[in-house]
Amino acid sequence: MTQSDLAKPITIIDPRIRRPREVMKQIGLYEITGDRCDLIPERKDVVYWRATKGRDQSGGTPGQLLEVVAERVNSEHAQQLELSGVWRGLSEAVANSVDHAYSKARPDGFAGLPETKWWMFTQLRDGVFTMAVCDLGCGYQATIDETLPEKFIATFAEAFGLGNRDCMAIDAAMEYGRSGTKQDERGKGSRDARSVIEQHGSGELWILSNTGWMTYAYSRAEGWSNTRHALGIDIKGTIVWWKLPLKEA
Amino acid sequence: MIMVSVANNFTRFPSGRYKRNGETSGEGFREKFLEGPLQRGEHVTVDLDGTVGYGSSFLEEAFGGVVRSLRLKADYVLSLLTIKSTDPELVNEVRQYIVEASEKLS
Numbered sequence: 612m613t614q615s616d617l618a619k620p621i622t623i624i625d626p627r628i629r630r631p632r633e634v635m636k637q638i639g640l641y642e643i644t645g646d647r648c649d650l651i652p653e654r655k656d657v658v659y660w661r662a663t664k665g666r667d668q669s670g671g672t673p674g675q676l677l678e679v680v681a682e683r684v685n686s687e688h689a690q691q692l693e694l695s696g697v698w699r700g701l702s703e704a705v706a707n708s709v710d711h712a713y714s715k716a717r718p719d720g721f722a723g724l725p726e727t728k729w730w731m732f733t734q735l736r737d738g739v740f741t742m743a744v745c746d747l748g749c750g751y752q753a754t755i756d757e758t759l760p761e762k763f764i765a766t767f768a769e770a771f772g773l774g775n776r777d778c779m780a781i782d783a784a785m786e787y788g789r790s791g792t793k794q795d796e797r798g799k800g801s802r803d804a805r806s807v808i809e810q811h812g813s814g815e816l817w818i819l820s821n822t823g824w825m826t827y828a829y830s831r832a833e834g835w836s837n838t839r840h841a842l843g844i845d846i847k848g849t850i851v852w853w854k855l856p857l858k859e860a
Numbered sequence: 861m862i863m864v865s866v867a868n869n870f871t872r873f874p875s876g877r878y879k880r881n882g883e884t885s886g887e888g889f890r891e892k893f894l895e896g897p898l899q900r901g902e903h904v905t906v907d908l909d910g911t912v913g914y915g916s917s918f919l920e921e922a923f924g925g926v927v928r929s930l931r932l933k934a935d936y937v938l939s940l941l942t943i944k945s946t947d948p949e950l951v952n953e954v955r956q957y958i959v960e961a962s963e964k965l966s
Contacts, residue, residue, distance in 0.1 A: 669882035670873025674912050695947070698873075698913030706876040706917050803916055 622646060633657040651679050664730045668709040673701055673731050677742075680733045684740055690858040692740060696810030697853075703803040704744035704851045705729050711758060712748025712849060719847065723747060740855045747848040750821040752780035759787050777823025778839040785818075785827065785837075805829075807853050817852040821845050861903045864893045867910030877917040886921030894926045898940055908945040908954075916953075923954045924961035934962035 623646045626632050633652035635641060641648040652658045663676050677697060684692040708729035716722060724747070734741040755764060767783045784801040805827060808814040813830040824840040866874060870893065871884040879887045897904045908914065927937055937958050943951045 667882040668876030668885065670871060670875030670884040670912070674873030674875075678912065695911075695913030699915050702873075702875040702913070702915040703917060706881070706915065709881045710877065 619645065623648075630654060630657060651676060653679060653683065659736050660732055660734045662730060662732045664727045665705070666709075666726055666728045668702070668706045670702055673705060674698065676731065676733065677701060680735060680740070684735055684857060687735075688738070688857040690812075692855070692857070693810055696807055697742065697855075699803045699810075700805075700807035700851075700853065701731070701742065701744065703801075705731070708744060708746035708748065708849070711754045712746040712750075714757060715749045715753045717747075717749045717753075717847065721747065721847070735857075738857050740857055741853065742855075743850055743852040745848060745850045750777060750780070750849055751784055751818075751823075752777050752821065755780045755783060759783060763787055775823045775839065775841040777821045778825055778841070779823075781818045781820055781823055781825045782837070782839065785825070804851060804853075805835075808855070811855045814853060814855040817854075818850070819846060819852070820849040821847065861905060862893075862897050863905050863907070865907040865910060867907075869893065872911050874911055874914055874918045876915070877921040884918075886918040886923075886925060889918070890922045890925050890929065894922065894941075895930060898926060898932065898937060899930055901940065903940050903942070905942040905944060908943065908947075908950055914950065919950075919954055920957045920961075924957035927958055927961035927965065931965060932962070933966075934959045937962070 621644045623635065623641060623644050625648070626635075629650075632648065632650055633654055634657055636648050636650055637652045637658050652661060661676060661680060663672050665672055677694065681692045681694050681697070713723045713728060728746060728748075730745045732741075732743045732745070764783055767786060768779060771779045771782065785805065787801065804816055804818070808816055808827070808829045815829075816827040818825050818827075819842065822842050822845050824842050825837060826840075827835060827837045829835050864870075866889065870889050874884055874886070874889070876882050876885045877887060879885050879891070893906070894904065923941075926932070927934065938955065941958075943954050945951050
């Protein structure tokens with residue numbers, strides 16, 4: 612007898628009131644019991660963070676979550692969230708996680724989860740919209756030769772000099788997107804990560820990949836600035852993180 | 861003349877490059893709506909409005925990809941294809957992908 616032959620041990624009978632349903636959805640109870648709940652938590656007292664996840668790059672799930680959050684942003688703040696700009700960065704980050712992050716084995720042998728390749732988080736709090744896409748893949752450094760032209764990597768590595776190689780790989784991807792060398796039809800997704808901030812007008816993009824952490828800050832008045840850090844630990848994956856400040860209504 | 865609205869006929873959430881990685885991809889759109897008409901020499905108008913937005917992978921694979929998959933010249937594709945959008949930068953971006961893909965073929 613297998614587990615699937617056993618009677619379902621627990622079934623949730625949905626509360627009629629929305630708040631407890633949102634709480635149960637938020638803490639993942641429906642996933643544990645295997646019951647279906649399509650509701651997206653949105654009460655402020657239930658959630659700051661909203662999350663979703665997926666195994667492919669189909670746009671419906673992250674897109675619907677983004678629309679819900681954007682509606683709230685736009686009802687509460689004078690500065691609107693430009694959906695098309697945010698979608699450009701978000702969809703490319705998800706596509707990168709699906710298409711590249713698991714294309715090579717991680718050094719510890721972890722090959723990824725069968726049902727989940729990426730996680731997406733959004734938060735609206737204290738006048739800042741935050742969005743992140745994460746994966747547990749092999750990181751920028753392992754796949755950089757798949758996504759960027761070899762000559763570009765060699766030239767960039769020489770200019771980058773000594774330092775954290777994960778930072779170098781992240782920054783090479785950013786620089787390739789920015790300089791638009793157009794040597795290959797792929798590798799443009801990193802440019803889309805920056806365009807989220809540029810279109811919004813100001814904000815920060817953080818990219819953490821294995822042991823490296825690059826931050827890119829932008830304002831229309833001052834342009835782009837970046838910093839590089841060694842994390843000191845290996846996070847065994849990649850996080851692409853945007854922070855967009857919003858003017859109050 | 862064939863009219864295609866990405867939002868109404870395909871998806872409001874276009875995302876990603878390859879069909880193997882998801883059903884809302886640029887490759888999927890290209891195969892379903894662009895390759896047949898362009899192969900037959902028919903005019904196609906693609907309306908980009910109404911979606912949540914576009915990433916470059918989707919656009920490049922849909923429009924640059926049709927140049928590669930059918931091995932067409934940019935002039936030929938641009939003579940048959942009309943791109944409609946309230947965002948002129950998006951129209952220029954699509955044209956750029958078509959031209960770049962054609963240049964790489966020659």
